[in-house]
Amino acid sequence: MAVAWAIAIKSGRSGWIDVIWSFALGGAGFAAALMPLGGASDLAARQWLVAAMAVLWALRLGGHILMRTLGGGDDPRYAHLRKEWGDAAPRRLFWFLQIQAAAAFLLTLSIAAAAHNPGSELGLSDLFGVALLLVAVVGEGLADRQLKQFRSNPANKSEVCDVGLWAISRHPNYFFQWLGWVAYAVIAVEFTGGYPWGWVALAGPAFMYWLLVYASGIPPLEEHMLRSRGDKFRAYQERVNAFWPGPPANRQSQKKTP
Template sequence: MTYPVLLLLLAAIFTLAMSLAWAVAQATRQSGWIDSIWSFTLGGAGLFAALAPIWPDGGTTPRQWLVAGLVALWALRLGGHIAGRTRGGGDDPRYAHLRALWGDKAASELFLFLQIQALSGFLLALAVLAAARNPAPGINAMDLAGAVLLVSCILGEAVSDAQLARFRRDPANRGKVCDVGLWGLSRHPNYFFQWLGWFGYVVIGLQGLNAYPWGLVTLVGPAFMYALLVHLSGIPPLEAHMMRSRGDAFRAYQQRVSAFLPWRPQPKKAL
């Protein structure tokens, strides 16, 4: 196939997958499945983008397999975590709030919202594509550095998710704000590692930039993920929910702990 055909297929994959996510959310009333389906779709689309045969390119390179493995590992970890959290749970409070705001138009508005998410997934898949198709020979130190960075961030995100889950399982913490472990350094350490991991594709894609200017496309990954997490569908709606559910406790947490980048927290004020 050619690159234009590959791009059209990637767009179709995301459009159909997020339409399916809409149908699942409507049927189950559990919107958490949306993010799980989105994560698995990005992983599958990333695999396809990395490994699909492109005319007149030759066979599959070690770099393509490396990038394919990285995006698959990321998707399995994140998608599996969200699916496990969603199974048997209630509706995602962010989506529940949107449904309430949309009122009678909730179904149609959610469908349009998820098609925007399809576009976001497509843009991120382009970063994976650009990294995988870098024609630099063999696997070198830059590839390994990018892989180590991304795997480290996957582990960091997993640790932060595990710390939050353990905090919530303790009945003594009911109604409290998690500020233990990584959550004492950042209010959203999982989002931080999610964003930082996309620089792994940048490290892989930008090598040999003079011969491969398309490597600049990898910058779309961290740039768009930062906008998505910090300004759009990540921190703003989640913190609005936390303010509604935790009130002064979360307000005090906001004053002490960095919103995104891990940093030394301010001391707790005496009561």
């Protein structure tokens, strides 16, 4: 994250921060999943499976942010922080990114806990975990694509995206990102008590939920949307859940007047 800080400062594009964080976390998860523990020399099928899950997640998210950054897009959250911090922005950004590094370490532990579940064979919990991750990756990718298509229409420049998945959640990409971390907990947790370390994996979805819903995800992004969209976004807030997908409170209000 120190490297991410240096690149962001030099290039003036904060998107590189999330690109590097995503790829670094995927790489750390891959290494943690395949790390030999307890003197074992052979890698279990579950280790390879979880390692592949971590790489798939990182390539999808990191690749998406990379293309957005190369296209000139930037994250309004970081832009607002730079403005708020003023001359102290470079120094404060550096320490802010070290907090992100600590967060990545905690999430890596969730991946490791799933990979090192000592169950001898792959079972239903492994298949369910993989299914959850695939749903998360596809869902987040679909949400990002729908938002990109909506923004590509000049007529929507000052509008709020409320189509597709964005009609049932104000942040469907965040929801699916959180769901991906639930997948590791499903694989790791052993209710018989034979693998107490598996409960460590619950830290991933719990921490990601807090991060997205209460810290660096929804709050700063919605502040930006309120500044840029005003009453249109307030109406969207009243109509659609912030995180959990669900039917709009008033479907009739979604209809746009000609």
